[in-house]
Amino acid sequence: MDARIEPMNDIARYLTAQATKPLLRFITCGSVDDGKSSLIGRMLYESKQIFDDQLGALESESKRYGTQGERIDFALLVDGLQAEREQGITIDVAYRFFTTDRRRFIVADTPGHEQYTRNMATGASTAALAVILIDARKGVLIQTRRHSRIVAMMGIRQVVLAVNKMDLVDYDAATFDAIVADYRAFASPLGLSSVQAIPLSALEGDNVVTRSPNTPWYVGPALLELLETVPLDERDAEAPFRLPVQWVNRPNLDFRGYCGRVASGRVTPGQRVRVLPSGVETTVRAIVTFEGEREVALAGDSITLTLADEVDVSRGDVLADASAAPEVADQFEARLLWMAEHPLLPGRSYTAKLHCKEVEATVTDIKYREDVNSGAQLAAKSLGLNEIAVVTLSLARTVAFDPYAKNRTLGGFILIDKLTQETVGAGMIDFALRRAANIHWQALTVNRSARAAAKNQQPMCLWFTGLSGSGKSTISNLLEKRLHAEGRHTYLLDGDNVRHGLNRDLSFTEADRVENIRRVAEVAKLMVDAGLIVLVSFISPYRAERRLARSLFGTGEFVEIFVDTPLEECERRDSKGLYAQARRGEIKNFTGIDSDYEAPDAPEVHLLTVQQSIEECVAELTRRVLAAQWLSPEYQI
Amino acid sequence: MTNVLEAESIEIFREAIAGASNPVMMYSIGKDSSVMLHLARKAFYPAPPPFPLLHIDTTWKFREMIAHRDRTAAELGMRLIVHTNQEGLAQGVNPFTHGSAYHTDVMKTQALKQALDQHKFDVVFGGARRDEEKSRAKERIFSFRSAGHRWDPKNQRPELWNLYNTRIRPGESIRVFPISNWTELDIWQYIMTENIPIVPLYLAKKRPVVRRGDMLIMVDDDRMPLEPGEVPEMKSVRFRTLGCYPLSAAFESTAETLLEVVAETLNARSSERQGRLIDSDSIGSMERKKQEGYF
Structure with missing residues (x-):
């Protein structure tokens, strides 16, 4: 962790290690008083990420706003907005950063209230793992189910079930086991198969950074140990090459580069690529960067490609491995989270943004609305704030995509209100509907x-x-x-x-x-x-x-x-x-x-x-x- | 090995520019601005960054900062817009007689709004980081501002995946923070490995300072009013953050090289904002200033 490093060559080595350390992004979620802000505060404190002046400010704020009496309230470290500290709740997602010897972490502390579901989704959309907190005295609550459903919908595969406040149930193993069994029964149908449960106390520090002597019956890792060792998702690296074109760089007549961030796979000069949706094929000439040309670029790299032929490529197109190109379609079945006060109305026109493509979109049909708490499928003619549904999405033009389950970048989209320009919906493509491919416009001679x-x-x-x-x-x-x-x-x-x-x-x-x-x-x-x-x-x-x-x-x-x-x-x-x-x-x-x-x-x-x-x-x-x-x-x- | 932070910042720059009609970069001359500028050069290479730099000059910046600013803009061939609140200047607003809060409001916040209104910028890049302060930890990367430049922290646009909504209505604007997810240590490490030029004030050197309360203030020119009997002394000091010289506290250090600075940072027991006098006015003061339009 934060060993006090003195000799200069150690520092140089430390920095090199730091630059190439793997990054894990995760979220914490739970109900109002489950203590997730306290847990993050505790992790930051224990991993020496809190500075003295911040600790000083924390002590004075704990006395004023804290919920822990004379003790330091670690939740105040993360509840950053004035309204949050006054009300003692989390409204918006907060991002915190910490580093251990093995990994660097970005943790998104997400709000638990149903009315802030859209903020939870914001945090979850970039996370690889979710820590779901449960109060050991209360067990699996309706909020736990809602959070798990959103976690599953956003495609997070790894779940840590943190059974908190074990100190208040005398570190009782049977209580822990019952909660875990209850949770697993509910979570596996959602597709949350990788669930690791940990008994802990954020307040006392049990099983947060180190294993606690208070839970001798628990043989698994402490939370931080687990976060340091959980396998990272390598699916994007192994999938076929995809590059959504973000920007066409034309500084002069001799250079035309296609800029973007590699969504999956790898690319090398000489590789055959297909431009989508047009379907034209060409060859990669060079990978251009500020540091010079590169031999290879991998998923996650921001690069600029030049192509061997003069083909028509613009922002919103996708460059893909010619032998394994993604599908192209304009009708989809998708899951949709509605995030605006004004309801979603089928038939109304919105702007959809899918990777770098902005296109006119309409929800033509709501197949069913899913009750976010119970999972029940309900009929619906419109969607209100924080409601989730399976819908048919129709776009004005065809786009290249992958199903969200395969690739978040090529399968996730947002809907934007045309009048207010607000982000009103977040969607995940499940599959294309074949209508687009089957209905050909007849070229009529009597026009x-x-x-x-x-x-x-x-x-x-x-x-x-x-x-x-x-x-x-x-x-x-x-x-x-x-x-x-x-x-x-x-x-x-x-x-x-x-x-x-x-x-x-x-x-x-x-x-x-x-x-x-x-x-x-x-x-x-x-x-x-x-x-x-x-x-x-x-x-x-x-x-x-x-x-x-x-x-x-x-x-x-x-x-x-x-x-x-x-x-x-x-x-x-x-x-x-x-x-x-x-x-x-x-x-x-x-x-x-x-x-x-x-x-x-x-x-x-x-x-x-x-x-x-x-x-x-x-x-x-x-x-x-x-x-x-x-x-x-x-x-x- | 992919530098994830760098790749993300470049993606943010390109996305913002794709949707912008009149972009600008806030250039505060500090280490974060220097890193941000370097990332912008990478994002648009071989083209130059497609926007000018905007510096809000309170007229109380360190002289070495101004020299660094002019040298950087000239070397990179970038257009530099310098804006000073002329009304404030005419009224003689300064941090000594008017206090840090009023000075910051008139010469920074109001000046920034004037410049943005005058040039009608729709996308404004800023070098804020989420690890700096609690309200910044909550801010989106693409942070929406109303026509009056106000930030509404309770009603931020949801920001999912890396799908940034860059659409606005006339008069509205977006502040874009490409280095949101960088930490102070990331900044230093990047400055070292990428060899990015920074203002020498970040490195320790003997400089004339006076002690005011807990703070060491550098006497950068003769506008600094000295109290009776007060004599500036030469101390080896450096700065963790740079702003107006009367509002940026120095601290004693012998770290004369970047490597030594990083070593000190690693072992630091206080946050970098401690050296900023404007943050300690009251709890939640940054959030309030941001709502009013401060960067």
Whole structure:
């Protein structure tokens, strides 16, 4: 450990050893009072990683915030945020560093509360081992199960079951054995087969650094001994070569290098590699680094490759061993942890980031939600904060991947909200769904321009959005009549009518409203493809869904028309009597009353119906449709 | 043998640059900045690092630091932006009459915000390490800042695997800490093996100092007000961290070579931040300063 080293040649040797020492990253998790922060504090203290001034500060803080009376509260060493020390809980993951003669360690101390599950997942995602704490007096709790489930889901294979507070059960072997048996029975179906149990006391230091005389019946290693000797995962080193391209380095016309970190395997100059998803093959010319060219690069190395041929490679592509390339797909079955307050809605469009590739993504189906505490499989139409599910993920483009169980780097992804840019989901690919490979787009000779030409018109989708009673239906009906009179081929999709047929299975919850719009947008797209001028008259209250609809169409084909009538005016008209019913609470989720309407930011047309007559609005719209002329970003009639 | 820390730092640099439109590196001239700069050169080799260096000059830095800064930028051919809070300068804000907290707020935190606003940087590299201080141990590698440069420690973006979310909305920014997972010892060892130039103040030498409480303060120029009867004495001292000279305590040492510095570090019984006067203002003071925009 921290032997006091004096002679200079010892130091030089120590430093060389330090630089090449293997690194083990692990997490600690457990319930609120299981003492995991205390355990880390104890390990840091015992391995002499605590400086005198920190110890001094700790003593004064222990008196102020500590939970150990006059004794030093080691938990205060790791609970770093003011709110954590005041509340005596861990909110966010803290990273701590220590070194022994044999290994260096990065330990992520993760929070135990269910509401901070996403922070626990953050810590677990980079860990190779998990120390799961259990209070010997309490045994396996619901939290223990939840933590173990997340540990298993994040692909951590090694688990140390630290049965803490053995001093409070008189170091009783039978208590320990019962807890261990209980835990193993629950853990092996999760795939946690390598479980090593240790009886310890973080507070007293039993079996933390050295084996304790208080547990003569325990013959295994102390915790630190185990951490120093547990076999490191070598799977990435032995797997075939994978390099996600992070950045293309082009300092001048003579050099084009592909930068990235080797996700698995090894690479040498002269090796055949395949570029994915394009599938083009080439040969590695050189491995370029600041120190000069290298003969070989291994998993974990950050390198720059040059290639023998001028092939098209960009950020997000993967360079892989040509004889063992990964799969390419755009539909997956994946496990997903939802990490945002706002729910995941199937059909809504997000940005997925998988290795270095950012691509538009949609969860098309939630197969089932898994109760994180009990493991029960439940039906779900949406996912809330900290909920876990098995889902179908659909990407806008194909990507190269490996299943998460094989390779974390090529199988893990995050979902990003397009509006707030927050990280909202973490996912793990289980396997590709074959749909992508089997459905080929038929290259039709009668194409959309042929159909449009036959009708002598410019096909488009006129999307009317606005509150109930704003005048959408009146305006769109009149407009369709005018266009028909002019010999145009039209079709009107009206919210009420579609709900009687295609969408009669949908309710007015947020999730169903998203699906409602998605279906209508897809139908409108097919009709525009068929050459029609489609008028869609839907409240469509959410920006995200209107954006999704817009994304289905080509430039100039989608015209968003905001029928802007103030809520008071709509309620005053109340032609269907719906507002009155909503006010009486007879209709739930009514837009404008107890459900939000998000006004368009930049519609192509903004109709202010209190200032303009219906006739004026329709006349102007007719003229513009016939001329296929739209001023952007906003034309105010 | 892979140097895991180095490989991770390089990956972080490249990922941040791939998503950045106007990046900059905070260059504080200290040992951590020196290591960070060296890693940036490796990450983008054979191209030069694709960003300028930004130094917030409080006008109270050691003279040797300024010399080292200018020499480094010139040798590497990198653009150096030096920013000083001109209002603070005009008001004569200094650590002696205004105290360390006010001086740091006006001449460092406010100055940094001014520079970031003026140049509209969206990605800002910093040399903070998680082993330095408890609130830093909790900070993400890609640390999100609101349009007002505020850090919300209770609502950090989840950061899974090495998948960094580099997306922001207009006005927001990301502070990126490529050496988050390095320890003080890693820094010294890397400086030795990679032969990275550092400010000579890190090595022991006879320097003029006065004792203030527990601290030895170096008299770097004649702006240092001496108390009646106080005479600077020459002592062999060095620094573990460098900042404004009146706020960086020296300690007595005979470690004149890097190897001797490492030997002392290995046997040290106090943390490097002990030499920083600004951290000891109150418990949780770093977390508060960071929320307000301090690096």
